[in-house]
Amino acid sequence: MKKTKTIVLEKPAQKSKLGVSLKATDQSNIEVASIVLDGISYKAGLREGDIVTSINGKTIGGDSTEVAAFLRSLKGQIEIEVEMFNENEYYEDVMDLFVRRDDKQGERSWTGSDLPKFCVQTSVEIRKDPKYVKALLLENLLDCFLYHPDVEATEYKDPSKTTGVGAVRKCIFHKNSSNPEYIYEEIVHVDDEKIITCTQKDNRPSMFSYLGTVVKVEDIDELNTRLEYSILYALKAAPLTRLLATSVFKENMKEQVYRYAQAVKYHCETGNIATNTVDYPKPYEFIEIENVYDLHLDSPQNKLKDHFEGQTRFGTTASIEIMKPVSEVKKILFDLSTCDKWHPFVKYTEFKGGNICNKAGAVRKCGFYKELRKEGIPEYVWEEFVDVSDDKSIAFIQEENRPYILDYVGKVFKMEMMDENLTKVIITHTYRPKFLPLTKGMATGPMKEHMGHETYLLCWCLKHYCETGETAKYDMVPDEIRFKEVISAYDV
Incomplete structure (x- = not known):
């Protein structure tokens, strides 16, 4: 005899999608034919192959179309009783x-x-x-x-x-x-x-x-x-x-x-x-x-959270001191059309907004190099929304075609005046996975060197351009790389 379980769903409104499709079997049962990964039903514990026996106490059977219509008509908390397709679905460890x-x-x-x-x-x-x-x-x-x-x-x-x-x-x-x-x-x-x-x-x-x-x-x-x-x-x-x-x-x-x-x-x-x-x-x-260790990051209310509500992400941050007044550094940093002068990953920058490139809402297109941006052909292009304020710049990615399992979401630049001729710049890269919530550990694993190195490189290359007026190259960067992980990548 099949083991049964009760699935409790929270359906926000009538006709909202539960991410599940049903089919009738030869035994006049209603079976879960397919289910959307990470959807409402999947998160609640429903699985492919489960047999639906009742919904909110109502016995189910026969016509899958009728059952689907009944589900769409409900809202709020729904209790679905099923016969489990796999009785021992998970090992505890x-x-x-x-x-x-x-x-x-x-x-x-x-x-x-x-x-x-x-x-x-x-x-x-x-x-x-x-x-x-x-x-x-x-x-x-x-x-x-x-x-x-x-x-x-x-x-x-x-x-x-x-x-x-x-x-x-x-x-x-x-x-x-x-x-x-x-x-x-x-x-x-x-x-x-x-x-x-x-x-x-x-x-x-x-x-x-x-x-x-x-x-x-x-x-x-x-x-x-x-x-x-x-x-x-x-x-x-x-x-x-x-x-x-x-x-x-x-x-x-x-x-x-x-x-x-x-x-x-x-x-x-x-x-x-x-x-x-x-x-x-x-x-x-x-x-x-x-056997999973998910880390769902706390997310204070700010622009990053508002823009990517509900998406877990992580980041790396690095800082460097630049021997220039903060006003000069701000001018270079916020004049985004000159970003390719100090950003070693960017081949060109093109603004759709043109004369509003220094105001909130500018959209720019960047061509990127692959594999530490080898000399030659730009292979990646993205468009990003740039939000500029008096003390920081936030770039949000809109479209991207870089074929990584990790998705670069954006970066935040902050400036702090140390004295009249010394400015501290803090750069934070924010990443998210394309398909899943991400654990803190991944930032310290396969992507650690890549991300931390890239973040520090941006700091150093900005420093080099501000102090010398010359575009930096990779072979100029010191061997010592300094960066840290951002536990809550929203708090930047």
């Missing part, structure tokens, strides 16, 4: 999957255990004797690549330990089902019911790091076996939010974990080697397992 049984101290058995991780999981039923499946998985690890469609070869450093805890194997992976380009080494732990692989070295050039796999085998009956397949990932140097797993990596991950499980099933049932060309059943079935 996915890292516990990787605790070695013989480690009484509870230390993790893989490197990088301080990194928050996430996991995708699927399961299949195999029409084979459970003992046969266990033997294939647990006793013949050298043959793992036969049912692992991405692995070309598996080599063990210590063949005598292939069935015991601590065996180390080397695998060569295919990239996009073509030439082998990736190699990793992993420790394999085996017990009576599961295999745990923990990656040690991984040279796959991805923002994500594959940490390992957990394969569990359960008896259904004498002739059928349930196999549960989980793959664990992490950012290589930062925490990860759940939404990234369901957006940027969603298609790749869910297909990968499903294909692996189906490949085991295929190999067990047919004796043939599964490949990427095998026609696996669809749709892919998987669940996500989260």
